[in-house]
Amino acid sequence: QELEGAAHGVFGMRWHSTSLILSIFSVSPCVDISICDIEIHQDVDNLSLPHTRSALLGPCSQRSAVLALGTDTITRVWDLQTKSCTRELAIDINEIKEKSWGPDGKRIATWSRSDGKVRVWEVRTGTCMKELEGLDQGLLDVSWGQEEKTLACMYGSGIVRVWDVATGETLRSAQVCEYCSRARPVCQVQDERLVVFDGQDQIRTINLSGSYGCLQNLPKFENSFIDFYSTTGWCRKTNVIAISANSSVQLLDVRSLTVKKLQGPEEGVGELSWGPDGRRLAGVSGAWGRVWV
Known part of the structure; x- marks a missing residue:
């Protein structure tokens, strides 16, 4: 189905239970949020939050409707049900990535461009729990492992x-692909291995237990459909990558x-977001202010 956004355009979207949270970024004076119930095909709630300089939407956890808005010095966590901060x-809001939130929404990982460190924060208390030695390179993707015991970061150089x-110990640091100018590479920690899609045609796995550094290349995908503007979304539940x-x-x-094709709008599809059950996929339409599900 096709959902109406707003004249200002769809800034971001996040799934929560059976609802798709559409975040419409108004230039002024606020950020408008429309909570749409996909089953009944209508908005069930709307709210407006203060718009601050350099405001940026952060992801919601799957268990609680939470989002983050902020500036270059302070990030505010909002509960969409109570509509309160x-x-x-x-935390600099620009240090938060799309998948920075831990699966239970209690922790968040940030990356500092100035010192390259990855910091793990406890959201409830606002304290930094751990500093991890990262790289001073552009951060592309973040993935939490099972029970949040491990954390993986993928950098623009392909490392x-x-x-x-x-413990803060580095379990593995490896060059898994070259810099990619096509679809954005993504990674996931699955059980005791790291799985990486290089953004072109190759999926690689690395063992994280026993024999470290065991790199396996899976058969390549046909990549003729991928271009510079492609975006990627990886569903942890079904282990399917959408491009x-x-x-x-x-x-x-x-x-x-295997590869399956879904036909989208003629205007093209931008940002992708999987539903929690892995059965629905939402994408921002190239038509201004619309979302396809």
Whole structure:
């Protein structure tokens, strides 16, 4: 189905239970949020939050409707159900990435461009729990492991670094792909291995237990549909990678190594977001202010 956004355009979207949270960024004077119930095809709630300089939407956790808005010095965490600010964090909002939130929403990982460090914060108290030695390179992707015991970061140079969050120990640091100017590379920590999609046609796995550094290349995908404007979304539940390609979306099944095509709007598809159950996929339409599900 196609959902109406707003004249200002769809800034971001996040799933929560059966609802798709559409975040419409108004230039002035506020950020408008429309909470749409996909089952009944209508908005169930709307709210406006203060718009601050350099404001940026952060992701919601799957268990609680939470988002982050902030500036270059303070990040405010909002509860969309109570429509109240629950916590102010001394974090530059630009250090928060799309998948920075831990799966349970209690912790958040940030990356500092100035010193390259990755910091793990406890959202409830606003305290920094751990500092991890990262790289002073552009951060592309973040992935939390099971029970938030490990954390992986993928950098623009194609290097992936994995840490033990409790001890701060670097479990693995490896060059997994070259810099990619096409679809954005993504990574996931799955069980005791790191799985990486290089943004072109290759999926690689690295063991994180026993024999470190065991790198396996899976058969390559056909990559003719990927272009510079492609975006990627990886569903942890189904292990399927979605890649936008002009007016279609390609689904790469990591387990079966098969490809499925979904036809999208003629205007093209931008940002992608998987629903919590892995059955629905939402994408921002190239048409201003619309979302396809």
